[in-house]
Amino acid sequence: MARRHQAMSVRLKNFINGQWVDPEGGRYREDVDPANGAVLAEVPASTAADAGRAIAAAAEAFSAWRQVPGPKRGELLFEAGRLLQARKSALAEKMTREMGKVLLETAGDVQEGIDMAFYMAGEGRRSFGYTTPSELPDKFAMAMRDPIGVAGIITPWNFPMAIPTWKIFPALVAGNTVVFKPATEAPYLAYELVSILQEAGFPPGVVNLVFGSGTEVGEVLLTDPRVALISFTGSNQTGRHVAAVAGAGLKRVSLELGGKNAIIVLDDADLDLAVEGILWSAYGTTGQRCTACSRLIVQEGVYDRLRDRLVERIGQLRLGHGLAPGTDVGPLINRAAVEKVQQYVAWGREEGARLEIGGGMPTDPELGTGHFYLPTLFSEVGSNMRIAQEEIFGPVLSMIRVKTLSEAVAVNNQVAYGLSSSLFTANVNAAFRAIRDLATGIVYINAGTTGAEIHLPFGGTRGTGNGHREAGTAALDFFAEWKAVYVDYSGRLQRAQIDT
Numbered sequence: 001m002a003r004r005h006q007a008m009s010v011r012l013k014n015f016i017n018g019q020w021v022d023p024e025g026g027r028y029r030e031d032v033d034p035a036n037g038a039v040l041a042e043v044p045a046s047t048a049a050d051a052g053r054a055i056a057a058a059a060e061a062f063s064a065w066r067q068v069p070g071p072k073r074g075e076l077l078f079e080a081g082r083l084l085q086a087r088k089s090a091l092a093e094k095m096t097r098e099m100g101k102v103l104l105e106t107a108g109d110v111q112e113g114i115d116m117a118f119y120m121a122g123e124g125r126r127s128f129g130y131t132t133p134s135e136l137p138d139k140f141a142m143a144m145r146d147p148i149g150v151a152g153i154i155t156p157w158n159f160p161m162a163i164p165t166w167k168i169f170p171a172l173v174a175g176n177t178v179v180f181k182p183a184t185e186a187p188y189l190a191y192e193l194v195s196i197l198q199e200a201g202f203p204p205g206v207v208n209l210v211f212g213s214g215t216e217v218g219e220v221l222l223t224d225p226r227v228a229l230i231s232f233t234g235s236n237q238t239g240r241h242v243a244a245v246a247g248a249g250l251k252r253v254s255l256e257l258g259g260k261n262a263i264i265v266l267d268d269a270d271l272d273l274a275v276e277g278i279l280w281s282a283y284g285t286t287g288q289r290c291t292a293c294s295r296l297i298v299q300e301g302v303y304d305r306l307r308d309r310l311v312e313r314i315g316q317l318r319l320g321h322g323l324a325p326g327t328d329v330g331p332l333i334n335r336a337a338v339e340k341v342q343q344y345v346a347w348g349r350e351e352g353a354r355l356e357i358g359g360g361m362p363t364d365p366e367l368g369t370g371h372f373y374l375p376t377l378f379s380e381v382g383s384n385m386r387i388a389q390e391e392i393f394g395p396v397l398s399m400i401r402v403k404t405l406s407e408a409v410a411v412n413n414q415v416a417y418g419l420s421s422s423l424f425t426a427n428v429n430a431a432f433r434a435i436r437d438l439a440t441g442i443v444y445i446n447a448g449t450t451g452a453e454i455h456l457p458f459g460g461t462r463g464t465g466n467g468h469r470e471a472g473t474a475a476l477d478f479f480a481e482w483k484a485v486y487v488d489y490s491g492r493l494q495r496a497q498i499d500t
């Protein structure tokens with residue numbers, strides 16, 4: 001693809017205490033379009049000193065922000081939602097340039113941010129606690145939510161608008177202040193989001209943005225005692241490090257990590273529907289979603305037919321720049337991602353899986369300057385093979401053959417991750433048995449593995465995280481501290497649990 005989409009080469013700044021500022025060390029790195037190598041922006045390569053200033057600003061702002069009434073905090077988020085809505089198509093276009101997924105999907109990514117803004121704006125009036133009878137007479141008991149403090153927000157590049165908003169909006173509406181460190185591969189959308197929050201009227205210091213690497217900036221968030229909680233989304237490997245380092249300081253830590261998600265197709269499934277769901281889940285965002293389908297567990301009666309249908313349809317998927325009309329599949333994020341996918345394809349072949357289609361880089365010279373990889377399908381995959389066990393994060397799907405629903409569920413559950421799973425069937429009994437037994441945080445019936453809605457809890461079991469959930473009201477459980485309050489109006493000392 002030629003460099004015709006190149007547009008916006010600018011120098012970004014950090015946002016600290018309400019000001020756009022240069023990084024203290026004066027170092028920058030390039031933000032590059034993965035489809036054609038065009039340079040989009042120069043981005044601060046900040047240091048610990050920049051991170052420290054942002055944390056100081058957030059800590060200072062917390063004492064006033066925590067006292068702003070929840071409904072007022074919600075009103076600011078509502079305004080942010082309105083601004084996101086007005087700029088949706090421009091933001092989607094920038095996102096496609098920055099991280100490669102097709103325009104339809106980047107618009108959906110922005111829409112998640114809009115939905116989250118309006119949903120969390122409402123939570124400003126709804127952060128319910130509860131009252132409950134005291135065990136003693138003339139005594140009032142209630143539980144209420146309190147803000148916690150400075151929230152360190154660390155995000156990946158694959159949902160550059162949705163994921164930051166899933167973290168920052170509940171953090172803010174609950175009364176916390178924020179230091180946001182976005183992924184190095186998707187800084188431009190972070191800049192746009194924080195600009196909108198500034199414009200919406202959040203006071204100085206309440207939201208701070210520091211660009212930079214995980215090791216230089218992220219690490220400071222993990223260790224600085226002024227940061228009370230860490231909300232992290234990224235790989236399992238980084239997540240373990242985050243949990244260990246931040247946990248040592250007794251920070252509250254939420255981890256949303258990788259996935260190895262499966263679609264199960266039973267013999268009685270609507271195959272047309274299943275094919276659509278599989279293609280969208282496995283090759284949408286070029287397989288780079290935490291909820292992407294990378295395993296297809298198929299009952300033997302329909303296996304061959306489904307494989308042949310998929311091979312035909314995969315061959316028709318069009319690769320290209322995500323802004324070009326008609327593109328189905330964009331590039332991978334960088335060269336390292338292409339090499340990783342290539343390595344897994346080699347392991348799949350070595351372990352005896354059958355490569356049905358794909359399995360290499362496209363030969364089209366138009367795509368030569370981008371990080372493209374052909375949509376790939378393996379059949380006859382053993383459930384213990386590496387391609388069936390490890391997160392590849394690319395357009396590679398592995399077909400596993402099973403005899404029964406019970407076997408399918410067992411195969412689904414025998415990986416280290418537990419984010420999303422899906423079942424295609426016309427049998428309601430099978431559907432409910434699967435809902436009961438699939439050990440994932442999200443289950444879809446007659447839909448693919450992707451497509452979470454923002455008012456339901458989002459997250460996974462086992463290696464996908466540490467038990468917290470994002471989105472829905474569950475998000476507020478992470479970003480608020482419960483406080484139990486007892487008011488004794490008896491006029492005498494009453495002692496709970498003490499025999500009189």
Ligand code: NAD
Nearest residue numbers: 155156157182183214218219234235238256257258259290
């Ligand atoms: P990554 O782990 O490489 O990076 C994530 C973030 O952590 C980045 O901002 C990075 O700079 C930062 N980081 C790296 N080292 C750090 C350190 N030592 N201290 C603090 N921060 C550090 O992940 P990625 O490649 O950006 O994203 C892809 C991964 O994210 C995949 O595994 C994918 O499944 C996962 N993901 C999960 C979800 C979910 O909700 N479960 C959603 C999207 C992506």
